[in-house]
Amino acid sequence: MLSGTADPKRFEKEAPTIPVFTEASLELSDCVFLQALCEIEAEPMCAMLPPALHPTLPPVASWSAFEAADSDWGRFRLAQLRIECRSGLRPRGLLVGAVVDSAQAAKALAERFGFRCIVGEVELARAYDSTHLRVARGGRCLVELVLREPVRLGDSDTQFVSSLHAAHTPRGFRLVQVDTEYAVKRAERGRLEIVAFDAAAWGEETIRPTFALPGVVGRVDLSIRPIRFVCRPDILAFQGTESVLPEDGTR
Amino acid sequence: MKFGIFHELATPRPFTAENESKVLFNALEQVRLADELGFDTVWAVEHHFLEGYSHSSAPELFLTACAMQTKQIRVGHGAVVCVREMNHPIRVAERAATLDLLSGGRLEFGTARSSTWTELGGFEADPDRTKQDWDEFVRAIPGMWTQERFSWKGSCFSMPERAVLPKPMQKPHPPMWVTVTSPGTELDAAERGLGCLGVATASLSEQERRTKEYHRRIQLCEPAGQVVNDQVATLNFMHCHEDLATGAKRGMGFLGLFGALNAQLLFTREAYPTTAYQSLGGISAPAASKGGGNPGAAYGVPDGVCIGDPKTIIEAIKRWESVGVDQLNFLVNACEVLPQEQVLESMRLFAREVMPAFARGKTRREPVLQSGAALGAGGRA
Numbered sequence: 001m002l003s004g005t006a007d008p009k010r011f012e013k014e015a016p017t018i019p020v021f022t023e024a025s026l027e028l029s030d031c032v033f034l035q036a037l038c039e040i041e042a043e044p045m046c047a048m049l050p051p052a053l054h055p056t057l058p059p060v061a062s063w064s065a066f067e068a069a070d071s072d073w074g075r076f077r078l079a080q081l082r083i084e085c086r087s088g089l090r091p092r093g094l095l096v097g098a099v100v101d102s103a104q105a106a107k108a109l110a111e112r113f114g115f116r117c118i119v120g121e122v123e124l125a126r127a128y129d130s131t132h133l134r135v136a137r138g139g140r141c142l143v144e145l146v147l148r149e150p151v152r153l154g155d156s157d158t159q160f161v162s163s164l165h166a167a168h169t170p171r172g173f174r175l176v177q178v179d180t181e182y183a184v185k186r187a188e189r190g191r192l193e194i195v196a197f198d199a200a201a202w203g204e205e206t207i208r209p210t211f212a213l214p215g216v217v218g219r220v221d222l223s224i225r226p227i228r229f230v231c232r233p234d235i236l237a238f239q240g241t242e243s244v245l246p247e248d249g250t251r
Numbered sequence: 252m253k254f255g256i257f258h259e260l261a262t263p264r265p266f267t268a269e270n271e272s273k274v275l276f277n278a279l280e281q282v283r284l285a286d287e288l289g290f291d292t293v294w295a296v297e298h299h300f301l302e303g304y305s306h307s308s309a310p311e312l313f314l315t316a317c318a319m320q321t322k323q324i325r326v327g328h329g330a331v332v333c334v335r336e337m338n339h340p341i342r343v344a345e346r347a348a349t350l351d352l353l354s355g356g357r358l359e360f361g362t363a364r365s366s367t368w369t370e371l372g373g374f375e376a377d378p379d380r381t382k383q384d385w386d387e388f389v390r391a392i393p394g395m396w397t398q399e400r401f402s403w404k405g406s407c408f409s410m411p412e413r414a415v416l417p418k419p420m421q422k423p424h425p426p427m428w429v430t431v432t433s434p435g436t437e438l439d440a441a442e443r444g445l446g447c448l449g450v451a452t453a454s455l456s457e458q459e460r461r462t463k464e465y466h467r468r469i470q471l472c473e474p475a476g477q478v479v480n481d482q483v484a485t486l487n488f489m490h491c492h493e494d495l496a497t498g499a500k501r502g503m504g505f506l507g508l509f510g511a512l513n514a515q516l517l518f519t520r521e522a523y524p525t526t527a528y529q530s531l532g533g534i535s536a537p538a539a540s541k542g543g544g545n546p547g548a549a550y551g552v553p554d555g556v557c558i559g560d561p562k563t564i565i566e567a568i569k570r571w572e573s574v575g576v577d578q579l580n581f582l583v584n585a586c587e588v589l590p591q592e593q594v595l596e597s598m599r600l601f602a603r604e605v606m607p608a609f610a611r612g613k614t615r616r617e618p619v620l621q622s623g624a625a626l627g628a629g630g631r632a
Binding site for chain 2: 001002037039054055056057058060084086087088089090091092153154156157158159161162177179187189211213214215216228229231237238241243
């Protein structure tokens with residue numbers, strides 16, 4: 001069975017620090033969201049993942065973005081890039097990087113959930129027949145995507161997969177499982193067009209898109225749940241997963 | 252209760268000719284033994300691109316080899332992928348009829364639509380259309396087998412009047428099945444008079460619910476073919492040893508590996524947002540839904556799995572029997588993680604100690620005569 005071969009130390013560099021595991025969810029209501037997947041070149045698929053994780057067959061990267069109309073830090077937008085993978089038997093996405101257009105939100109998301117964030121520009125624009133996502137920093141475009149020819153989906157027709165964020169935690173350097181619940185209010189599938197993608201700017205230059213899959217746009221209520229599990233990056237998740245739930249089972 | 256062995260041809264890395272051959276020839280040896288021991292059916296799946304998990308991309312060839320080396324055991328094409336980009340229905344009908352002739356009328360004909368993006372994407376098939384394609388295949392193929400000349404005008408394919416040859420040996424035609432992964436497909440099977448070939452490991456309670464509804468609905472079916480197959484089969488794992496702990500340890504070894512390989516596949520729902528695939532699917536989906544989201548959760552021998560000593564396995568099979576299952580099909584190894592001699596010995600012990608505890612066989616329902624129009628004669632509107 002294929003497993004990751006990347007040196008876990010590689011993920012420590014620039015990993016955020018979670019000083020304490022938060023016990024509160026982050027609720028973000030009525031967000032515009034976008035999710036798009038793309039098959040990527042298979043040759044480096046194991047080298048992109050730490051030994052805890054397994055690649056999917058075929059390997060896939062995903063971009064997702066949301067615009068929160070309101071939060072403790074005001075309105076903000078977040079875009080992220082993940083490599084889809086398996087942790088044990090479970091589908092997960094390893095966060096490569098995130099861009100947030102609010103410095104306050106970026107700091108809070110890094111400290112509470114281990115988002116490896118940089119502050120940049122995130123534009124998420126919906127039109128009648130297409131949705132555009134453009135992520136940039138200092139004039140350098142990180143990704144530009146368009147979803148065209150929208151087709152209405154049911155509220156439960158989209159699969160959302162929990163994330164793994166490399167972060168320094170009270171348990172040490174770990175992959176932190178971040179579970180986000182999506183209450184979908186409206187969803188449309190669109191044909192994905194990748195206008196521009198700068199893999200190196202996200203921090204993983206070996207991601208090379210090969211086959212675009214359809215994406216989804218819509219409106220959701222998001223709930224990023226308190227962290228329940230962390231995992232050592234250097235051994236298989238079957239052996240290296242630790243619960244950080246309080247012993248009384250609350251949360 | 253009937254018993255079958257089920258071959259995915261899971262293959263260890265590296266994918267050398269030596270490893271591929273070893274898997275194929277070990278599987279053939281298991282089939283010959285199963286035939287001698289009185290197993291009812293050998294099934295082989297059709298999968299493509301599923302690295303390690305299943306290298307059974309040409310099951311009609313493997314099953315032909317099985318047929319030529321055995322006398323009694325039925326050969327289960329389980330299942331042909333009925334998606335236009337992957338198989339043409341005429342070629343499916345021709346190959347299946349030839350296999351039925353070569354096996355002396357021992358073909359069981361399974362149909363499916365594929366549940367992974369790994370496969371559908373590889374053929375650039377449209378997930379939105381796979382159920383429509385499958386439906387058209389299962390309605391057209393019986394006509395190709397039973398009518399001297401056949402024509403069809405449909406949305407998936409069309410053909411002018413031609414003699415599709417050869418015709419199968421079994422009359423009116425071989426029993427037809429549909430693989431059931433997603434909840435609800437058992438109802439598609441029932442409505443068309445097709446056997447229910449479970450290929451995902453449903454729980455006992457889930458299987459009971461599905462079987463009850465299947466048997467209720469099939470009474471009202473409009474058969475796609477000329478014969479109703481009202482059997483329910485389900486997939487299981489089997490390793491039998493005199494010592495319970497040894498049987499469990501060995502069995503869980505290959506079950507765990509098989510589940511992990513399955514989990515690496517990219518299921519359609521995960522990759523391609525669509526209304527057409529309502530569940531994640533896959534062998535490991537039930538396991539992945541347990542443990543409260545903990546990837547490190549440990550699993551013992553799952554409920555109803557036929558791993559352990561003969562007594563434990565008899566108890567498990569009786570529970571499947573009690574929920575209306577007619578046939579259990581067993582995976583007996585994966586990636587040759589168990590030495591071949593252990594697999595063969597397990598099969599021998601199963602035949603000696605477990606099989607006698609069950610009444611064998613079941614009479615199929617009599618053929619249901621259909622009008623020519625129902626089978627597509629003269630074309631379909």
